[in-house]
Amino acid sequence: MTVSEIMVKMVKYSKGNLHDINHFMKVYAYAKTIAECEKVADDEQRIIEIAAIIHDIACPLCREKYGNTNGKLQEKEGAVLAEEFLKGTGLSNEMVNRIIFLVAHHHTFQEVDGIDYQILLEADYLVNADESGYQEANIRNVIDCVFKTSSGKMLLQSVYGIAEGNR
Numbered sequence: 391m392t393v394s395e396i397m398v399k400m401v402k403y404s405k406g407n408l409h410d411i412n413h414f415m416k417v418y419a420y421a422k423t424i425a426e427c428e429k430v431a432d433d434e435q436r437i438i439e440i441a442a443i444i445h446d447i448a449c450p451l452c453r454e455k456y457g458n459t460n461g462k463l464q465e466k467e468g469a470v471l472a473e474e475f476l477k478g479t480g481l482s483n484e485m486v487n488r489i490i491f492l493v494a495h496h497h498t499f500q501e502v503d504g505i506d507y508q509i510l511l512e513a514d515y516l517v518n519a520d521e522s523g524y525q526e527a528n529i530r531n532v533i534d535c536v537f538k539t540s541s542g543k544m545l546l547q548s549v550y551g552i553a554e555g556n557r
């Protein structure tokens with residue numbers, strides 16, 4: 391399947407939940423943009439885009455089962471749902487395994503072991519900062535401690551009006 395076909399599959403899977411659909415559409419757009427700016431390899435680009443589309447696949451189930459979307463529960467349930475979702479997409483096993491790993495770690499900010507992982511964290515944060523109304527102090531801290539790619543940092547600064555050196 392192409393990335394767009396996987397996007398359509400995920401939109402259908404979301405059964406009209408506009409909040410979830412809007413969220414992953416935005417994370418996908420940032421992830422794709424950052425990955426292209428950082429000139430990652432073609433395989434990595436694909437992994438990043440697909441992981442961004444399905445990273446919150448466990449949100450509806452977690453809301454129903456636990457009444458919240460706590461990060462750790464989401465990661466655990468997400469791995470199982472992502473594996474199921476990716477069956478029949480024709481992606482290589484290696485790619486599927488990496489995407490499942492990313493879904494299962496996207497709330498974990500330690501031991502980021504690759505540019506794909508890093509870009510997913512940055513793209514998700516760029517969207518969550520707005521959706522959850524993060525304070526400027528939080529954003530300034532994250533730009534120094536979490537963000538690593540120059541395009542991710544630049545986007546975060548531009549979107550949230552944080553001037554470089556103005557801290």
Ligand SMILES: [Fe+2]
Nearest residue numbers: 417445446514
């Ligand atoms: Fe997310």
